[in-house]
Amino acid sequence: xxxxxxxxxxxxxxxxxxxxxxxxxxxxxxxxxxxxxxxxxxxxxxxxxxxxxxxxxxxxxxxxxxxxxxxxxxxxxxxxxxxxxxxxxxxxxxxxxxxxxxxxxxxxxxxxxxxxxxxxxxxxxxxxxxxxxxxxxxxxxxxxxxxxxxxxxxxxxxxxxxxxxxxxxxxxxxxxxxxxxxxxxxxxxxxxxxxxxxxxxxxxxxxxxxxxxxxxxxxxxxxxxxxxxxxxxxxxxxxxxxxxxxxxxxxxxxxxxxxxxxxxxxxxxxxxxxxxxxxxxxxxxxxxxxxxxxxxxxxxxxxxxxxxxxxxxxxxxxxxxxxxxxxxxxxxxxxxxxxxxxxxxxxxxxxxxxxxxxxxxxxxxxxxxxxxxxxxxxxxxxxxxxxxxxxxxxxxxxxxxxxxxxxxxxxxxxxxx
Numbered sequence: 001x002x003x004x005x006x007x008x009x010x011x012x013x014x015x016x017x018x019x020x021x022x023x024x025x026x027x028x029x030x031x032x033x034x035x036x037x038x039x040x041x042x043x044x045x046x047x048x049x050x051x052x053x054x055x056x057x058x059x060x061x062x063x064x065x066x067x068x069x070x071x072x073x074x075x076x077x078x079x080x081x082x083x084x085x086x087x088x089x090x091x092x093x094x095x096x097x098x099x100x101x102x103x104x105x106x107x108x109x110x111x112x113x114x115x116x117x118x119x120x121x122x123x124x125x126x127x128x129x130x131x132x133x134x135x136x137x138x139x140x141x142x143x144x145x146x147x148x149x150x151x152x153x154x155x156x157x158x159x160x161x162x163x164x165x166x167x168x169x170x171x172x173x174x175x176x177x178x179x180x181x182x183x184x185x186x187x188x189x190x191x192x193x194x195x196x197x198x199x200x201x202x203x204x205x206x207x208x209x210x211x212x213x214x215x216x217x218x219x220x221x222x223x224x225x226x227x228x229x230x231x232x233x234x235x236x237x238x239x240x241x242x243x244x245x246x247x248x249x250x251x252x253x254x255x256x257x258x259x260x261x262x263x264x265x266x267x268x269x270x271x272x273x274x275x276x277x278x279x280x281x282x283x284x285x286x287x288x289x290x291x292x293x294x295x296x297x298x299x300x301x302x303x304x305x306x307x308x309x310x311x312x313x314x315x316x317x318x319x320x321x322x323x324x325x326x327x328x329x330x331x332x333x334x335x336x337x338x339x340x341x342x343x344x345x346x347x348x349x350x351x352x353x354x355x356x357x358x359x360x361x362x363x364x365x366x367x368x369x370x371x372x373x374x375x376x377x378x379x380x381x382x383x384x385x386x387x388x389x390x391x392x393x394x395x396x397x398x399x400x401x402x403x404x405x406x407x408x409x410x411x412x413x414x415x416x417x
Contacts, residue, residue, distance in 0.1 A: 181353025213244025
């Protein structure tokens with residue numbers, strides 16, 4: 001077992017055990033007035049779940065074949081994440097009570113006086129109230145996250161967007177560009193649901209189809225079951241794709257550099273098998289009625305040091321003939337502010353993905369929030385500045401947490417105007 005994997009296991013196991021001990025202490029306090037049988041039963045269930053979670057993590061972390069999500073792993077991962085997010089919330093309440101108890105102890109010690117306990121008066125103690133409030137509060141995300149796994153993970157939403165391009169040639173008005181992003185094939189266990197989502201894409205009858213990166217999580221073989229499904233997407237003018245940060249296989253500890261390079265070659269070939277024109281810092285000029293669209297596609301460029309910076313718009317533009325307007329596919333939206341808006345003012349619109357909207361948030365007519373907004377300024381939907389536009393797709397698949405809460409998977413249909 002390689003040391004990075006061992007370090008991860010030690011961290012995960014330590015986190016689980018410490019969180020469980022805090023939670024169990026509060027549960028035992030709340031159960032103190034119950035019959036002995038029920039106290040033992042609840043304790044056994046609690047530690048039984050902990051042992052099952054530890055065993056599951058040990059298997060999934062050490063088995064390469066488990067890196068693709070099956071149905072069992074999907075629901076196991078979803079349950080564990082829901083369970084421990086809730087437990088973390090519960091633990092915050094436990095720690096809050098501990099802090100209050102500490103200050104109470106300090107008051108008693110240094111002021112030499114005893115504080116009368118609330119339970120002596122026959123009411124609910126402060127600890128009872130705080131622990132009970134914590135348990136009720138923690139139950140809400142537990143329910144929402146489980147629901148996000150079994151109901152929302154494949155609840156594809158079609159977003160129809162009018163993409164207004166200044167001085168757009170009449171020949172291009174009304175043409176439909178359909179975008180998918182972040183399929184993450186290795187996470188998708190319900191092939192039938194994916195096929196239904198792809199049928200929704202086909203029903204939009206795209207003139208141009210674009211996929212903006214992250215076909216897989218790590219391995220090219222993750223997409224093997226998806227090739228025939230996605231091959232069914234046709235577009236009158238063309239189908240195009242780019243790479244995302246996960247497509248390079250950088251998050252797996254490979255046995256050799258050659259193995260990683262072969263995996264990447266296999267992934268590039270998968271794009272060809274599907275029928276997508278993979279653009280790696282390249283362009284294509286598309287013409288209707290003598291009016292030309294310059295479509296550029298670059299490799300991944302991310303502002304974070306964790307993500308590769310291989311995207312090169314200058315290289316993609318090299319040799320491009322004069323066109324009426326330009327569109328850019330670039331996986332990471334941070335590329336827009338950092339490079340595109342500053343150095344490529346003639347690009348009318350950029351299409352990205354990457355953020356998934358964190359797969360978690362609130363989005364309606366009046367309010368839009370996700371924790372990912374504290375990392376990415378542009379994280380879902382349309383953005384405009386100084387005449388240039390950026391659209392961030394919320395993603396077709398998922399990674400990590402195998403579900404969606406509030407931010408649903410997306411198929412985007414743009415109508416040029």
